[in-house]
Amino acid sequence: MAIKDIVTLLDIETDLTTAPIQIANEIAEKLDAHITGIAPLVEPIVPALMVQPVPDQYISDARTRADEKAHSALERFAEYADRVGTKFETRLMDVTPGALETFVNHTRMCDLIVVGQDNPDRPEPLRTDLIEAALFDSGRPILMVPYVGTEAFSAKKIMVAWDGSKTAARAIHAAMPILELADEVQIVMVEAKKLHLPGDPGADLAVYLSRHGVQVSVEKIPAPSSGVADALLNHISDNGIDLVVMGGYGHSRVREFILGGATRGMLQAMTVPCIMAH
Structure with a gap:
């Protein structure tokens, strides 16, 4: 089966590697494939056992920061894909509630999922859950990109x-x-x-x-x-x-x-x- 439709889960932290974006675009270019960049919009979660009520302003500010991070990730992806001439689109994914199911549904209609390895020094539990859900529940293959050491795609x-x-x-x-x-x-x-x-x-x-x-x-x-x-x-x-x-x-x-x-x-x-x- 040809690889003509690629999905990549974007990193919303600006200090993370851009290697998954580069590799997804290089594969798309080699195989004349379309690529979709998905950025998770992480809604703030208030613990159920909080004794004191959380101020509305805190929740509002947290939502604003999450929205800015997600849209910034989409912009970085779009700028790169546009620069190299890849066929692409962007999607914003609200990950709460039903984060895993939402992401899996996004990935089932593609030929390959490209994701970056989590930062081992600062692991993100939600990101790890999304990656494992994609591998075990999407029915699609997944290309994992190491956190460090991979600058470009090579398949020699x-x-x-x-x-x-x-x-x-x-x-x-x-x-x-x-x-x-x-x-x-x-x-x-x-x-x-x-x-x-x-x-x-x-x-x-x-x-x-x-x-x-x-x-x-x-x-x-x-x-x-x-x-x-x-x-x-x-x-x-x-x-x-x-x-x-x-x-x-x-x-x-x-x-x-x-x-x-x-x-x-x-x-x-x-x-x-x-x-x-x-």
Whole structure:
């Protein structure tokens, strides 16, 4: 399936990286895609157990600041997209009430969601919730951009983390237009004890990708005691990988997302952009 419609969740804090905007626009330019920038309008929330009433002026000022931040993010996105000549539109998203459902509904009619990793030193719980909701409930693939270290989009050398699962297969299918741009694609299989696949799944995937014109190789790497995520991160660093494609694992308990170990490890410590699907 072609990538023709991209959605990106904009950062409303001016000191955050602009890399997600740049990468979303670069992908849109390479694939002749339309891009929608969504800015969250975060309404002030008054704790239910407040003893003293909150002054009306405080609420009014907080709403004004939130509105200014959201519109400023939209303006920064529009200025960048207009400068590089990308087809784009902007949307303001009121995130309360029903923040997760609102964002998910915005993303279901697109081919790729581009979001930036949260600042590990100043995490935003709402932003983390929005990202996990997009991954697990939108039905669309998500491209995560690291908080630091990514200045421009590159897909010359891509790593596909392959374990034979349906989530990994979905990620590969969703990323195919980008895989076809690569100079080299490495299929990497971590030899975990619980991974028992019939036949030669790495070779089978290599044949499938080669039929799409992808230059591919297969590598099997041992799983360290620290886990699959560390094995993948070490391989990324040692081999100069530009982009990762992998499945996103987890399940939902009511509306609380429980991430699989490899997925959470990659989301927290990623050093290159990562395309995930669930």
